[in-house]
Amino acid sequence: MSIQENIMIPTQLVDVKNIDDSSGPYCMSFGFDLRPLIRSIDSIGLLNSPLLMKTVQERLNIITGYRRIKAIKTLKWDKIPCRILSESKLPPLECLLLNFHDNLSTRELNCVEKGMALSRLTAYLPDSEIIEHYMPLLDLPSHEDTLHLYIKIEKELEIEIKKNLAQGRLSLHAAKMLLEVDPDSRSSICRLISYLKFNINQQKQFIDYIVDISHISGKPVSDLLGEEPVKGVCSDEHLNIPQKGRAVLRFFRGRRFPSLTIAESTFKKMVAKLDLPDGVKIEFPRFFEAQHFRLEVCFKEGRELKEKIESLTRKEGLGNLGNPWGEGV
């Protein structure tokens, strides 16, 4: 019999309390918001009955419908219509594939769920088959490295970090970086990222700085995050969250790149001292790596441009402007 035929069985009413609602070996749901499903079931009922497996020990395990059962439990229904298979009817891989396709047909899996799906599949299928057939179904590139990354996310990251990842507060890139960090450190990092609502780029920078500083100073990440001024900034009621985030990043950047930070601020001071005309800007190249500075002049018409250029040529200090390091700085 095909899988399809196996599951074409009549529904029966099952006592909710008899269903084992742990996620079990087949489910791949994580970090979801149950509220929309609760509202939907509450208003129009259950459209699609869960599929359960009766084990030899007479337990009812969930094959598909994990979230529906969770929602129904929240709604405090006593009974629920389900289809029940006996353990001998369907081998574990097929149960897993049923859940996999059931999920794929109804929603997009988050990163943690993709990791759950892939790591469960690896118990039954060779990596090559998963890479070739199943990763594209999950919208993932067919690469061995990507497979291992997702499995590591599922197996190694702590629940709190996974929640942040599943709910989009932590980027995949940041999660990948956190996998390289010890569990205590990554939990502290994740807590601060979540509190400061860093964007993807800020997350990456922050992890990079803090991990480097920890290596260089020999201090654990949690100690660094508990030091002043980070603590003070975070508890400062006069700052909003984005301001706190920027202040924390600025602090760690300065600590990680002391010479660069000093050079940048020295250059800005040098330019400020020139008292440039309105609409005139002088900027340094990124990291001072390229050899040219940049002058920007805003003007409405040629006469204004001429005036600004003339005013610039009269600036005494302009001739000394250059790299903000070395002699004379």
Place this chain on the structure above:
Amino acid sequence: MSNFTIKEVLVEDGALRHSLTNQILQRLPGIPVQATKGVRSKASSNEMDMGKDTLHLVFYKGEFFKPCPGTREYMCCGYQILNVATNCPLNCSYCILQSYFNQPNLRVFVNLEEELKRVLHVIDSEPDRIFRVGTGEFTDSLAVDPITCWSDLLLPAFSKRKNVVLELKTKTTNIERVLDSKYRDRIIVSWSLNSPYIAAREEHGAASLKNRLKAARQCQSEGFVLGFHFDPLIPHPQWKQEYLKSLELMDKYIDPKRIIWISMGSFRYMPGLKQIIRRRHPKTCVLDGEFITGLDGKMRYFKPIRTDLYGFMRENMEKWHRDLGLYLCMESDDVWQMSMGWSPGSSAGLRGYLDRRVVEFFG
């Protein structure tokens, strides 16, 4: 032979019929040999060991002779790489080859002899051009020479030609076969040097600085021209005192007049290498510096840190001898000016400068 061991030899399908394969196998009696098809998968040789104790004899279909992959943004010396192998039994924490761990093992290209003919043909077809060729770009030139005997093949071939020099760059003391050879002309034996601190902490499996310089002295006393490479220069605690110790050792062992060139480069790496280094060398200090993204996308030290390093080294090396053929590897015009007091102005200028050194030393 250095203190590394080959635990296993893999012979790729296409490598079986090559005489170099047989010669190598004869030099490794008692080592298990296994025939393979193509590259071994990652599962059997992991990122941590990179298969450094597995000798993989390969029929290499790629390019044997290619220019050093310089970039437009920085001045490149126009070196030519003779690609004889990839990976290396040494284990320097900063080694860029670590990012090639999906091609693990010490991959030695056994079709070198046939390919060398093609390479020499290219060299011979441009008699007015000077080719500066090296084997030490994707491996250490001498680390496995006792097994591969590359020097037996390469020294006569290059020594005979008038428009080429062959540079063998190493961190080992495996100079026996080089010394046994009767060829000296147009051969440069070079050592990568660092501070004693970096050599001891970061260049795992390499000979001590003192032993490298003793080996260099021996080569020099037996008529070889020497080169040195302070690359990668790495700022670290007390780096000035530490690098001075290296210069003192050079002074003790080496006659500066027979040094064709000393290059300097500061540590730079593709961003992806960082995590690999952290995983493979958790105690390393090579990532501690202030790295910025360079114009070529590689991470490199913030400019004044580089100019400090080069300027300090130049000043002190020039106290030792004025004419050492000092040059910077992959640097910009302003960094040259700030640290060396002059600049070749362009990659072509740098090539000309080094070619003139070749003519001075070898005619």
